[in-house]
Amino acid sequence: MTDQHQDLPPIEVMPKDLSQYRVGNRGVEYVHTFDSGRPGPHVIINGLTHGNEFCGMIAVTHLLEQGIRPVRGKLTVAFANIDAYHRFDPAKPFESRYVERDFNRVWDADTLEGPDATVDVKRARALRHIYAEADGLLDLHSTSYAVPSMLIYEPHAKLDPLTRFLHSPLHHVILPGVKHPGRPLIQYDAFGRPDASPLAVVVECGQHFARSSGEIAISITMRFLDFYGLIPADLAAQYKPESGPAKRYEVTDVKVAKTDQFHFAANFIGFEDLPGGALIATDGTEEIRAPAEGCTIVMPARRIVKGRDVVSLARRLQ
Ligand SMILES: [Zn+2]
Missing domain, CATH: 3.40.630.10 (Zn peptidases)
Known part of the structure; x- marks a missing residue:
């Protein structure tokens, strides 16, 4: 890991x-x-x-x-x-x-x-x-x-x-x-x-x-x-709703680390907007890239364990 x-x-x-x-x-x-x-x-x-x-x-x-x-x-x-x-x-x-x-x-x-x-x-x-x-x-x-x-x-x-x-x-x-x-x-x-x-x-x-x-x-x-x-x-009454509209994202894919050699391509923290094809991570010899229409990254793991989910990809809903 x-x-x-x-x-x-x-x-x-x-x-x-x-x-x-x-x-x-x-x-x-x-x-x-x-x-x-x-x-x-x-x-x-x-x-x-x-x-x-x-x-x-x-x-x-x-x-x-x-x-x-x-x-x-x-x-x-x-x-x-x-x-x-x-x-x-x-x-x-x-x-x-x-x-x-x-x-x-x-x-x-x-x-x-x-x-x-x-x-x-x-x-x-x-x-x-x-x-x-x-x-x-x-x-x-x-x-x-x-x-x-x-x-x-x-x-x-x-x-x-x-x-x-x-x-x-x-x-x-x-x-x-x-x-x-x-x-x-x-x-x-x-x-x-x-x-x-x-x-x-x-x-x-x-x-x-x-x-x-x-x-x-x-x-x-x-x-x-x-x-x-x-x-x-x-x-x-002491706990109020926030103001402004909600930003809604839909998870399209959950990536699981297939190897012990999973590395993110950048120091992602979450909610980055990536263009189509952007390199997200390498997992052994495999490259994980943003889908053609682009994506948002949700909750990249800090501690990466083979066989566990490590990051979700999502798309913004209007
Ligand atoms: Zn939790």
Whole structure:
């Protein structure tokens, strides 16, 4: 594996000790459900799908520390890949994304019900019945490079009211169908079915270790809870939508490193607009070039692992 840039970003946020949240009330560690006792939707705020993406941890601990409780329905908070989180090493900050297998690439029945015995898949099996209860799931993530925060979702009409209401962040990346090697959590079961009502979106809140990413995660979390009517109006009013139109991109291809010799052709960070034919990377002897009509690069990986996805190509939608 290679690190595209040897220099490490400043680490403004370090992991917090979460041991006080280990014993939850669901029989699954690091998961807490708060029931208002009133009818309403069940909303899940999910942090640490990737162990080194601290913004989700910041938003979930904010809800717990502030004692935020739903005024209707139920609120569940989860620290997802807690084992990966516990392995964080500031000298190798990109290596604790997962332990053995990316928790966000295992959400198909074959993997969940198959023989895989990695700690990440075991954790997914422990959590799946909880995610299956959700009417709405917000999956909080961050990026290797400091790029604008973005909302990622599938092109299902059922998501339109939610994404319109959030109106933050304003970069939208639309993921048509399963393009990654392995299914992401937002495509798990009912979330990925256009005719089923449960909704799930990812928000990428900025650079993994930036303090601002945690602040964005808290803000989007509150807007998400407000969409479902779970928080009081005076609290919701503190978190406003952004102004201006959304910029929408559709993922057209997800590139997977085929060799140990995958190198980007430039120091891409994300959202670069490339003309048709531009060299993006070399993978062994193969050249990866922008398609004829050009493309935008989304989320180039910093830590490149053979067999894993390393960058998405997207096109701007009008
Ligand atoms: Zn992530």
